[in-house]
Amino acid sequence: xxxxxxxxxxxxxxxxxxxxxxxxxxxxxxxxxxxxxxxxxxxxxxxxxxxxxxxxxxxxxxxxxxxxxxxxxxxxxxxxxxxxxxxxxxxxxxxxxxxxxxxxxxxxxxxxxxxxxxxxxxxxxxxxxxxxxxxxxxx
Amino acid sequence: xxxxxxxxxxxxxxxxxxxxxxxxxxxxxxxxxxxxxxxxxxxxxxxxxxxxxxxxxxxxxxxxxxxxxxxxxxxxxxxxxxxxxxxxxxxxxxxxxxxxxxxxxxxxxxxxxxxxxxxxxxxxxxxxxxxxxxxxxxxxxxxxxxxxxxxxxxxxxxxxxxxxxxxxxxxxxxxxxxxxxxxxxxxxxxxxxxxxxxxxxxxxxxxxxxxxxxxxxxxxxxxxxxxxxxxxxxxxxxxxxxxxxxxxxxxxxxxxxxxxxxxxxxxxxxxxxxxxxxxxxxxxxxxxxxxxxxxxxxxxxxxxxxxxxxxxxxxxxxxxxxxxxxxxxxxxxxxxxxxxxxxxxxxxxxxxxxxxxxxxxxxxxxx
Amino acid sequence: xxxxxxxxxxxxxxxxxxxxxxxxxxxxxxxxxxxxxxxxxxxxxxxxxxxxxxxxxxxxxxxxxxxxxxxxxxxxxxxxxxxxxxxxxxxxxxxxxxxxxxxxxxxxxxxxxxxxxxxxxxxxxxxxxxxxxxxxxxxxxxxxxxxxxxxxxxxxxxxxxxxxxxxxxxxxxxxxxxxxxxxxxxxxxxxxxxxxxxxxxxxxxxxxxxxxxxxxxxxxxxxxxxxxxxxxxxxxxxxxxxxxxxxxxxxxxxxxxxxxxxxxxxxxxxxxxxxxxxxxxxxxxxxxxxxxxxxxxxxxxxxxxxxxxxxxxxxxxxxxxxxxxxxxxxxxxxxxxxxxxxxxxxxxxxxxxxxxxxxxxxxxxxxxxxxxxxxxxxxxxxxxxxxxxxxxxxxxxxxxxxxxxxxxxxxxxxxxxxxxxxxxxxxxxxxxxxxxxxxxxxxxxxxxxxxxxxxxxxxxxxx
Numbered sequence: 001x002x003x004x005x006x007x008x009x010x011x012x013x014x015x016x017x018x019x020x021x022x023x024x025x026x027x028x029x030x031x032x033x034x035x036x037x038x039x040x041x042x043x044x045x046x047x048x049x050x051x052x053x054x055x056x057x058x059x060x061x062x063x064x065x066x067x068x069x070x071x072x073x074x075x076x077x078x079x080x081x082x083x084x085x086x087x088x089x090x091x092x093x094x095x096x097x098x099x100x101x102x103x104x105x106x107x108x109x110x111x112x113x114x115x116x117x118x119x120x121x122x123x124x125x126x127x128x129x130x131x132x133x134x135x136x137x138x139x
Numbered sequence: 140x141x142x143x144x145x146x147x148x149x150x151x152x153x154x155x156x157x158x159x160x161x162x163x164x165x166x167x168x169x170x171x172x173x174x175x176x177x178x179x180x181x182x183x184x185x186x187x188x189x190x191x192x193x194x195x196x197x198x199x200x201x202x203x204x205x206x207x208x209x210x211x212x213x214x215x216x217x218x219x220x221x222x223x224x225x226x227x228x229x230x231x232x233x234x235x236x237x238x239x240x241x242x243x244x245x246x247x248x249x250x251x252x253x254x255x256x257x258x259x260x261x262x263x264x265x266x267x268x269x270x271x272x273x274x275x276x277x278x279x280x281x282x283x284x285x286x287x288x289x290x291x292x293x294x295x296x297x298x299x300x301x302x303x304x305x306x307x308x309x310x311x312x313x314x315x316x317x318x319x320x321x322x323x324x325x326x327x328x329x330x331x332x333x334x335x336x337x338x339x340x341x342x343x344x345x346x347x348x349x350x351x352x353x354x355x356x357x358x359x360x361x362x363x364x365x366x367x368x369x370x371x372x373x374x375x376x377x378x379x380x381x382x383x384x385x386x387x388x389x390x391x392x393x394x395x396x397x398x399x400x401x402x403x404x405x406x407x408x409x410x411x412x413x414x415x416x417x418x419x420x421x422x423x424x425x426x427x428x429x430x431x432x433x434x435x436x437x438x439x440x441x442x443x444x445x446x447x448x449x450x451x452x453x454x455x456x457x458x459x460x461x462x463x464x465x466x467x468x469x470x471x472x473x474x475x476x477x478x479x480x481x482x483x484x485x486x487x488x489x490x491x492x493x494x495x496x497x498x499x500x501x502x503x504x505x506x
Numbered sequence: 507x508x509x510x511x512x513x514x515x516x517x518x519x520x521x522x523x524x525x526x527x528x529x530x531x532x533x534x535x536x537x538x539x540x541x542x543x544x545x546x547x548x549x550x551x552x553x554x555x556x557x558x559x560x561x562x563x564x565x566x567x568x569x570x571x572x573x574x575x576x577x578x579x580x581x582x583x584x585x586x587x588x589x590x591x592x593x594x595x596x597x598x599x600x601x602x603x604x605x606x607x608x609x610x611x612x613x614x615x616x617x618x619x620x621x622x623x624x625x626x627x628x629x630x631x632x633x634x635x636x637x638x639x640x641x642x643x644x645x646x647x648x649x650x651x652x653x654x655x656x657x658x659x660x661x662x663x664x665x666x667x668x669x670x671x672x673x674x675x676x677x678x679x680x681x682x683x684x685x686x687x688x689x690x691x692x693x694x695x696x697x698x699x700x701x702x703x704x705x706x707x708x709x710x711x712x713x714x715x716x717x718x719x720x721x722x723x724x725x726x727x728x729x730x731x732x733x734x735x736x737x738x739x740x741x742x743x744x745x746x747x748x749x750x751x752x753x754x755x756x757x758x759x760x761x762x763x764x765x766x767x768x769x770x771x772x773x774x775x776x777x778x779x780x781x782x783x784x785x786x787x788x789x790x791x792x793x794x795x796x797x798x799x800x801x802x803x804x805x806x807x808x809x810x811x812x813x814x815x816x817x818x819x820x821x822x823x824x825x826x827x828x829x830x831x832x833x834x835x836x837x838x839x840x841x842x843x844x845x846x847x848x849x850x851x852x853x854x855x856x857x858x859x860x861x862x863x864x865x866x867x868x869x870x871x872x873x874x875x876x877x878x879x880x881x882x883x884x885x886x887x888x889x890x891x892x893x894x895x896x897x898x899x900x901x902x903x904x905x906x907x908x909x910x911x912x913x914x915x916x917x918x919x920x921x922x923x924x925x926x927x928x929x930x931x932x933x934x935x936x937x938x939x940x941x942x943x944x945x946x947x948x949x950x951x952x953x954x955x956x957x958x959x960x961x962x963x964x965x966x967x968x969x
Contacts, residue, residue: 044446045481065481067244067446070259070288089484158835159538161578165620165641174550174596176533176577186532200528219768219832 007034013119015076031104032095040066043092048084055079077115083107146230157184158220166213168434172451177204180214180224199240206242209441211399211434232323244444245322252327256313257283265290275308278343282350283314284473295496310337317356322440326362335366345372347379351400351472377411377471387501393419394465397432398472411471425459437478453482469494507546518559523550534592537577537584541925545586550594554711562678564955572957573705575647578639581924583704587959601625612714615646632720634661638828646710652702654920659878660750665701672712676951704922705957707950721785725792726814729803730776737778738854740806741877747798753783754878755827761874764833765826830874840890847881848915859909860884867902881919923961931962
């Protein structure tokens with residue numbers, strides 16, 4: 001769904017550092033959103049930790065880089081890393097090409113799916129948050 | 140024909156000496172990773188010869204190859220005709236910047252260093268919880284990559300220095316800006332002055348750097364001669380640690396990657412190995428080592444300007460580690476660690492460390 | 507390139523494997539010779555199928571296609587002298603098979619010679635020709651030029667090892683020829699026709715090579731001479747030793763001086779130095795052989811004879827020899843590297859003749875080469891920006907070719923004709939031979955699209 005020039009699908013949950021999350025059966029899939037992907041430029045490296053790694057809500061569990069920027073990936077909920085997108089190892093720019101589809105990054109087994117409620121969700125909330133960040137990064 | 144550019148005035152004869160033999164193709168890391176002759180040293184010399192002969196202009200069309208060179212000097216090392224390609228390239232880049240033709244990444248680097256303290260433009264620095272700017276015998280100068288991209292490695296190095304009871308202090312360091320000289324610009328005198336003032340204020344007689352680029356810059360560039368004139372000794376940490384005993388060993392199969400900035404540029408091949416052999420009796424060389432070492436692909440600004448090719452070069456180097464069944468790959472440059480670690484595939488089970496980080500880990504385990 | 511053609515080519519190889527970028531066009535204009543010319547475009551190909559589509563289209567449209575490996579050819583074979591498409595084969599760089607039992611290796615044309623050697627080494631095997639450019643030249647290029655090398659006298663050249671080829675013909679048809687057997691006389695020996703054809707009859711896309719077990723022991727010696735003629739005579743008499751050395755190289759004075767400038771070898775700067783190597787499986791055997799060779803040297807007034815003892819010494823000598831021509835390039839802005847070959851008994855005369863030509867035209871000529879098979883590499887050094895000197899170089903060159911042919915020799919032992927020697931083809935080949943060569947070319951490439959303008963095959967550039 002187009003929002004001020006960025007594609008931000010309505011049905012997704014968003015972690016405030018610009019990662020999207022959605023349910024897939026028992027697991028949660030996460031990736032980078034369009035706003036972040038555009039700001040970062042071409043992604044050249046994505047850290048893919050081992051499966052089983054403990055994820056803590058609000059804490060960094062991986063990093064990624066574009067030519068000019070080092071980014072941190074924060075846990076959206078508490079849980080365990082269930083899978084990573086191995087395609088990103090040799091083709092990290094999938095994140096730029098298709099951030100919501102082929103560019104998915106991690107799958108998490110959440111301790112409690114209810115924690116999704118802590119994330120940004122719904123068109124109004126997403127829009128307010130996006131506008132604030134557009135302003136913040138315009139400086 | 141009157142020589143129009145500085146590179147012509149300084150290097151015309153050498154460029155003409157290029158016999159087009161193409162032997163550089165065997166060792167150029169950019170060519171090895173891409174198989175594109177335009178990127179190879181010979182390809183670059185052919186372009187410059189045509190510029191000198193007024194067949195083509197020196198302009199933006201040439202950026203893609205003239206700014207894509209890690210300055211690893213493998214070509215110069217192997218050139219039978221005596222052409223010092225990296226030196227020629229560095230001068231050409233200055234000429235190109237002068238006429239307004241430059242890769243945006245490097246223009247950006249010069250601009251960032253006019254406003255910020257480091258090449259990444261980072262505002263926040265990891266706190267290592269150590270003293271800064273105090274009086275000490277040694278200043279430990281970390282370098283931008285160590286401060287902003289490889290903090291774990293830096294923390295471990297500082298831990299190691301602590302274990303060895305080294306009397307050192309950190310300073311509010313800023314980028315040595317040595318890289319600017321290699322990508323068409325000049326060392327930022329403001330930053331250089333800040334570094335020198337802060338080093339001298341500690342009363343230290345020795346500067347130990349975590350990054351070989353920094354130590355090479357401090358040791359060879361005129362902008363840093365006030366430091367040397369005051370008798371300050373500048374060492375890279377691999378030279379500094381050579382005479383220490385650590386009291387730990389590992390039986391893991393360990394190899395060493397010679398960073399270009401330590402090896403081919405400074406001739407430092409043995410000190411790191413002396414240290415490693417003390418702690419790792421099961422030491423093996425990769426197929427290319429010492430002066431033949433394969434560049435990791437990060438240098439000369441290539442990691443910032445051409446990251447995909449940069450990582451492809453690192454991947455090529457890691458195949459050699461895989462070939463010899465190495466379990467641990469050690470090196471002595473944060474830039475190399477960074478690029479190699481990014482390039483390592485999940486299925487490759489070896490681990491990549493700075494030598495100091497690895498020694499610290501062994502000492503930690505021994506406790 | 508016409509937009510329509512560009513689109514067709516991009517369809518075949520993909521956008522990222524098509525280039526008209528200036529930086530690529532410049533690279534593709536040159537090889538290691540003095541010649542250069544811009545192509546229309548460059549292509550990187552991955553499969554024989556792609557090569558086939560491209561040639562079929564080029565044949566239809568009348569566009570020249572120039573196959574290219576490492577671009578280290580010394581006579582201009584890879585220079586697109588009539589523009590057109592440069593076909594860069596370096597992406598086809600897989601070693602497809604090594605079979606020790608069948609004593610063969612199957613490779614793609616872009617495999618670098620040194621990479622094949624590295625792959626064969628663990629088996630104790632090697633691919634003998636050993637061209638000086640082996641660290642960078644590709645097997646496709648080696649086949650196209652019938653590359654020789656330091657081991658030529660004993661082990662022959664590339665042609666002696668090609669068992670079979672897959673070739674794409676100028677009309678796009680893919681032909682497989684030869685066999686996987688050690689010998690075959692089934693039908694015409696088409697594979698041999700393509701070896702040394704310098705990319706004018708077909709584009710090689712797969713090569714089946716015979717390989718040899720590698721002798722494990724070597725002995726080496728060097729001998730210096732104050733008189734070039736003595737060295738020449740020593741070479742001519744080598745057959746009387748009863749031994750074929752695995753390498754016998756000559757280095758002249760200029761060459762020795764240049765090598766000393768570039769290395770720490772500190773070789774004696776004499777009129778001539780001979781480097782000899784014998785190989786086998788025991789040091790006793792190779793030592794015996796080298797002593798026989800030394801006996802011949804001793805009969806010809808050598809100044810000094812030394813055995814090279816350690817592996818390191820031997821390696822350094824051969825490395826110095828292999829980089830000789832590039833080292834000599836430091837002396838003047840330009841050079842032309844010749845490749846004249848004469849029957850063994852005429853070597854002394856050839857050496858003397860080269861000296862005389864150098865004097866006559868007041869131009870520096872350094873000499874080194876594969877004395878063991880009569881193949882010298884006189885290197886004419888000159889200032890390319892001085893039109894007078896350029897003329898003297900051209901005259902000296904012509905005299906050199908005339909001399910070689912007069913001595914019953916050939917214009918080129920291993921570097922090929924390409925552009926550099928095309929004007930002199932009729933010196934060596936009589937009209938009947940030239941006619942047959944041109945007819946064969948016409949038959950396979952009626953529209954003259956594959957590497958046109960080379961080897962004096964074009965009816966107009968008869969030389």
